[in-house]
Amino acid sequence: MASGMFISVVLFLSVWSTAKSSQVPDEVYRMECRDRYFMIAVDLSFTWEEPRFEAVDETGVFPLVGQYAAMCGYNVQVLPLQDRVELRASYFSCHTDNQDDEVFTFNFNMMVTHGEEVLTYNMNKTCSPALPWSPREVTCEANYMEVSVRSDVACPTGTRRDDWDAVVQTAYTSAVSDWQVMFQRVGQEVTPMNLTEAQDQGYTFDLTDGRLVFRTPYGQPYSFSTDVNGVPVEVVYATLFSRQSWVVLMVDLVAACSKYEGSHDGSYLRWQTPEVLHPLVAGLHETKISVGVDGKLVEQPVAEERGYLVEKFNDTVQISIPHNATGGYRKTVASGDLNEFYTFEIYVEQISVDEDDVDTRLRFHKTLTTPLLPRPIFSEDRTVFEEQMFTVYLGDVPLDVELIAVILKDTEYNVPPFTNKPGSIITQVIQPNDTRSYTMKVPFEDSDVLQQLNKEEKAVEYRLDINYTLTVLPEKKLFFHQASVTASTPLSPPAFIAECSDFGINFKLDRHPFDSLWVITIGSDPLTEELAEQHGYIMTNDGKTLLLQAPLFSHGYEYTNITLKGYFGTFEILVRDRETFEVQSSSVKTCPFTTKEFIMCSTDGWMTVIADLTYSVPRGSSLASASLVDPYCGPRDSDDSRVLFSFPLNSCGSLVKLNKEIVTYENEVLFSQTQPAVKSPGGLLDRVTMECTYPLAGLHRLFSVYKFESDTAGVGKIFHSIVHHQGLQSPTTEPTTVTQTMVPVTRRTKSTRRPGRHPSAKFIKVSNFLQKLSKRTRGLSQVKTVPAI
Known part of the structure; x- marks a missing residue:
């Protein structure tokens, strides 16, 4: 059936680019041959704008954009969370050199922008599939459906008799030697068209050495949507036929893909597909499901370790993945509050075996994304009072969020290095759960710390108001987080430092802002300038330090152990509560003196x-x-x-x-x-x-x-x-x-x-x-x- 069959493909031609640049740096790209497609991934940091790709063959260069890319089996996708752009090309894509369905050679131009200059890099790769081709294979890509069948088994297994009879009758009465196609839709009359007409409407047919390939973008006129076990499915059912003498050759090409967008229940991302997508593949008696991410399937133990679940119920396959499981990508979003979402590029393979032991291999490329989820960061007061400084912990900061500044009172300090604030430090630690934390230390006596007197408790209350300025990378969207921590320290009554002199006792007191809570007295008399003058004290007070010289024999002394050799003089300064006048503390100094009389x-x-x-x-x-x-x-x-x-x-x-x-x-x-x-x-x-x-x-x-x-x-x-x-x-x-x-x-x-x-x-x-x-x-x-x- 394959002999003599040839399907022409119309190509979009462009001028061959002769300007080539040097080799692409190895660290910014990679090319990989996968089971059923070829992949190029390019780091977005390599270019100022998204790179553009062209497929190259002996007939010219073809920009891979829009509908044309989907018709020809290419998918170009920007993956911002991975910071890369990815090109996936089917082994049966247009412009790919195919040798016996075993060796495929790809040749692409990549154009990148550097400033005002556009550079073109040539990228090529030869791949051989690691697995043998199944009799029937279907690929559900992000932008197209593709089905290929082995030419020697292209018989209508499982087709309903009524549908088949209608197709045969139409094909027999209208068949000519050139190949034609009929698209079937429920309740609509089947109308044949030649392949050129089909190509003009966005459908691609190709015949390789051993396989017949049909490809269509999603949402084409002859595609239709149906509901299978509550799951939306898009189907395109094409029958290819040609009349050779008294024999009519017919090939059924059916592609059906689950269009379930996925759901999220707070913990799991879920995706569903019917076990049987179309009656053409009815009569299955065995189905095997494998799951992976980023185009790579993982072994069952690995999938279980990651928390991936594959369950079957009501003839529906449900795949559940924890939204924070390994293999996914997360992104922080600053939209009022701090939020995040997770994305998985899941890759699902479903192998089904029908009653004739003919297996169908179905592969899905699907992007699953959670809705915006709250991503709160938290601040914690870890102050150790004995250190006399605030210790504030900022935790659960995602790795794509950085602290760039803090505002204390009305002053903004850059982070790092926070060196423009002496005595205060900020340290950063990367945590095992892939978050970062910041610890800030600010002394109680710092000028940015608010101090308030609590007269009833005789205490000073310290408060540090913090406005953290964070930025979400790479877009540098600002986010603010506020925190306020307080500490209270009981106030101690003023305490004098005293020393003896030849002529009396000298007292020194370092003044503090809240000394007004107390009254300093000599006995019961408040220490004032008038009292000092009255009793001959020498007193100075500049607001920071109080100095009092109490000459010997002045008011306030007590004398003990009086002998001819000398005696002891004691002077006491009392500190009293201003409200109750009760003695709170005293400063007493006793010194030895000698005198003749x-x-x-x-x-x-x-x-x-x-x-x-x-x-x-x-x-x-x-x-x-x-x-x-x-x-x-x-x-x-x-x-x-x-x-x-x-x-x-x-x-x-x-x-x-x-x-x-x-x-x-x-x-x-x-x-x-x-x-x-x-x-x-x-x-x-x-x-x-x-x-x-x-x-x-x-x-x-x-x-x-x-x-x-x-x-x-x-x-x-x-x-x-x-x-x-x-x-x-x-x-x-x-x-x-x-x-x-x-x-x-x-x-x-x-x-x-x-x-x-x-x-x-x-x-x-x-x-x-x-x-x-x-x-x-x-x-x-x-x-x-x-x-x-």
Whole structure:
């Protein structure tokens, strides 16, 4: 039947291009011989525009575009997710050199654009099919259907008798020696046409050494759509015939392809095809399905490992592929939110065997694409508070999305390298699940971090607002992701740094923005410039640092461990809550000091005195014989020139001087010897007296046996006055004094007082005494001296 059969094919001719360029770089293209077609894949980065292809044979060059490419068995497809353009050519395509259906030689021109220049590259390849041809093979390409049958089995197996009789009758009555074709459609009259007419309408017929080939683009006038088991199918049914003498030669050529577009259920992409696409291939008793991607079938174990499922039900084959399975391609889309879709170039082979053991091999090329699926990225606060910086994690960023900038507050920082922001870093990590992540670290004290005071919680709240700017590749479409992280740190009351000096204690405080929550006090008095001036403090405050110098003997000191060798002075600064005035913390510093003379008037009614008696000792006397007015009140300690007394104010012969506002206790250092030993110039002696003065308003009790209470410490003075050795004071010599201003000390308990004889004093209520004193001295300001008894 094959002998003498020849079908002419009309070719579109173009001018042969003589301009050729150098060899195409190996890294930008590949050519492969597949089972039933030849493939060229070219990297899109190789050209500014999509490359164009021409088929070349001995008759000329033919641009492979539109309807002509489909008629001749070529499919040119741009695959942006794979970043390539792909040409697939059927082994029976036009312009392909076919030697005995075993060796096929392809020759193409590829035109690429570089700037304003168009370069042409010649690409050729010789292929031999890896598998033998089946008696009947059908290819469902993306843009055409193709059927080829072996010429020695081109009999109408399975054709319905009524259809066959109608075709035979028509063919017999109209057959001529030239080949003609009849296209059958249900309910329409069969009309023969010659092959030239069929070619003009987009149909291609070809006769090789052993096969008859028929090809048609989808949607041609004589194609028809039908529904098989709920699956849409496109069918073209052509009968080729010729009358040779009294014999009519007839060949049935039927191509049927599933037009099911696919579906997605949230997890799987599904595609369906009827097990039997047309009655011509009815009577099948065995069907085998194989699945692959990108034109390559995979073994069953590999398909199962990838999660591919092939199921049959109701005479329908259903193929299910997880949308994120290996072999697919994904793409991120920025359309308001971040979305993605998956695409599979599936390749399905269906081998069917009919009742006559004639097998039909059916191959499908199908692109399955999911709808847009949400592709959220997420940010996570991974801050470790002890690091005092924010750590923010941005995860699940697809590999085709990159972070290019971050906006913190109102400032944009480029990524990478993020080096224009000292102290802050951004690191990128490629994750095992083919995503990328970014980790950003920003210190709490960074200028882009918002700080807010929470007065109720006494805490500082830090907030970092981040606007991530990402770009989707390769189109560089921008997408923004916002995140906000917060941290809270309890505020600590201000703490001073203190150091000792020869003249007192110095305090330093580094100021912070929220120090206004607290009040700094000396005792209960807020530390102000007025208070510093009043008590002789030296204070400077530039807004960043507060410096306070508390001179020795100024208000606020406490003195302990007083000996002739020295003593300890303690100064305390309190920090109080501004609202409640409760003490929150204190800064206390204790320093050792030495002094030649010293006087302390405590709040519990004790006078402690270190007096210099260098010029006060009469001849024949020693410091050990010194006493106060009461001869029974001797010194607690002495050395070669000084004595230490510590005694209750209202004892040891002290005189009490009262007026409206103050009370003064006075005592004097005396010696039991009356014969002087002149030590001072001109035979004069140094008379040493000391006194403690308290404001009456601060006294709780004026006189009691051992009880004395005052709100404040007294003001102490030591007087040195020059007297004649007979005891008469020189009227021409001014007294010298050592003054101790109001100095608080720790109140002594009875157990800590030095035992000794202390005469008792009469108890007087302060309020009654002041009333009587007011009556006697109304309008006067005299001082009344009262001996302590």
